[in-house]
Amino acid sequence: MMHKALRFPGRQRRAFSAVVDTLKHKIQGLAEKKAPQLTALRKEHGGKVLGETTVGQCIGGMRGITCMISETSLLDPMEGIRYRGRTLQDCMDQLPKAPGSKIGLPEASFWLLLTDEIPSDAEVKALNEELHKRSALPESVVKTIDSLPKDTHPMTQLSIGLLALQPTSEFGKAYRSGTLKKNEYWVYTLEDALSLVAKVPILAARIFRNVFMEGKHIPSDPSMDWAGNYAQMLGVSDDALFKDVTRMYLMLHADHEAGNVSAHTTHLVGSALSDPYYSYAAGVCGLAGPLHGLANQECLRWLKNTRQELGGKEPTVEVLTQFAKDTLASGKVIPGFGHGVLRNTDPRYVIQRQFAQDNFPNDPLVKLAEVCFQAIPPVLEATGKVKNPWPNVDALSGTCMQYFGLDQEDYYTVIFAVSRALGCTSNLVWSRMMGLPIERPKSVTLDWLSTKAAE
The missing domain is CATH 1.10.580.10 (Citrate Synthase, domain 1)
Structure with a gap:
């Protein structure tokens, strides 16, 4: 359960730095606001049904089953990930930045995730x-x-x-x-x-x-x-x-x-x-x-291989459209497109795309990725099998890194x-x-599922 008073036991009464002490008080203050909400949900609404689990979800990796708490962020199918209710573009705009930079500092997002507050420049400096x-x-x-x-x-x-x-x-x-x-x-x-x-x-x-x-x-x-x-x-x-x-x-x-x-x-x-x-x-x-995390390098490799297979041919929308169709017809996949939850272009991709277009639009792989953005979604959409044909974050992240020589x-x-x-x-x-308990979901056998499905 959440706790109403901040008490540091004897062994914790060492000299905290001011910023850690600030963080602890801010986290505790936010917890005090959240405590009544958590208590009410447990006591008054614990029996409320959030949805029905299907056989398909049970054998499909539990996808889409609403059964966890994540206070720090929430994934919206259309707007993408939100950090404490803020879109990534909000974060990019609002978070403190390094001198001369337009990029929201990631350590400032750490503060935000912990406290639900945009830190000041002084707080990020202290952090x-x-x-x-x-x-x-x-x-x-x-x-x-x-x-x-x-x-x-x-x-x-x-x-x-x-x-x-x-x-x-x-x-x-x-x-x-x-x-x-x-x-x-x-x-x-x-x-x-x-x-x-x-x-x-x-x-x-x-x-x-x-x-x-x-x-x-x-x-x-x-x-x-x-x-x-x-x-x-x-x-x-x-x-x-x-x-x-x-x-x-x-x-x-x-x-x-x-x-x-x-x-x-x-x-x-x-x-x-x-x-x-x-x-x-x-x-x-x-x-x-x-x-999971290996996808970004797979996307970069795919772009490199595609450029090589084009053999110097200009990567136009028409050329990439046919290339994408041939790739799918051969039974291969096109990495970097689609997402298990998103139903729109990944905002992380959008932000990276803008950065690339602003700073190195003529890089060969950036140019190829841009044409892919225009050509591939319609091809995927035409198959009728893809819920989200739009690019995800992995479609461009490796491309941005390789431009600066990080190609490992x-x-x-x-x-x-x-x-x-x-x-x-x-x-x-x-x-x-929040005092969340040990996680222990119930598992069942295929025979059990078959019996339930037949009822």
Whole structure:
């Protein structure tokens, strides 16, 4: 249950930084507003039926079953993801920005997801300072990552690194002490969330430099914003726009309600009171799947292969229309189009498309992607089999990255994971604040389903 008073137990009365103290009071204040709503729903409407589960949903991955709470964001079929009720364009416009940038800072979206407030410039500056203080990797973790074979997939390395960080969990330490109370769970989860978010770009950059840059590392710059610093540590481009495209990517991918594989897995593991390091490491393993986070690199590969197959032919709408028809006729799929929930062009794609058109419209792959945007949806729509023929976020995200020299496709999902840490850990904080129980859905056999279907 949510708790009405903010009390820090004796072992928590260490010197909090001002920004962490502010965050805790803001989260607690929001919880106090939400508590009556949650209590009423439990007591007065707990028996209200939200919908009927079908046999198709049961055997189709539970798609569309309304059965989870995600306070941080909600996916609207027409407008896309909303962070605390705000569209991504709202976030882009309203969130604080780095000097000279037009991109809403992703760490500011972290504040928004936690507190339902747009932070001030001063609050984001203080948050960045706090994250930098927490960002150093333990030497044991550095040795673990540096010892891995360089042909180990970057996502495997990231999950190993997150688990290697687990011994630093404040939640884990407090729970093992035997004196941790339920109304303290969220406080320690927030501590871990802040530290995990602080460390994950440092860890991810180290993996990148080990695998692709012969282990030559670029030190973290504590004067920079969270996402800009990550871009600088990758070291693939000195162009200021690369920092902006990184900020944009990390903000747009930060959260996507709780039903997708990485968010759901993180929530599920966390519901067992596994700490955020255990929980998000599990989520990262789900994100590595070809049907989830791997999609962005698949889209870039498809664009590259398409350009090669065109053999220098100008990618006009007519040419791409026929190419798309031939692709479908051969039994192949066209990645980057369609979405399990959206019924409109993904706003994340729209924002990236505008960025690309404003800054590098003549890049060959950007030009090809633009023609695909015009040619492919009508082809998919004409099949009568596609509910949403419009492009999703993956159709352009890799294309924007490769323009600046980040063309190591196996690394793209790691960048996704750096971003999604913001939403997944925010959700963990709120799951513990709301006192959500361990998740344990009922499963049935095919024989049981057959019997019910025959009734």
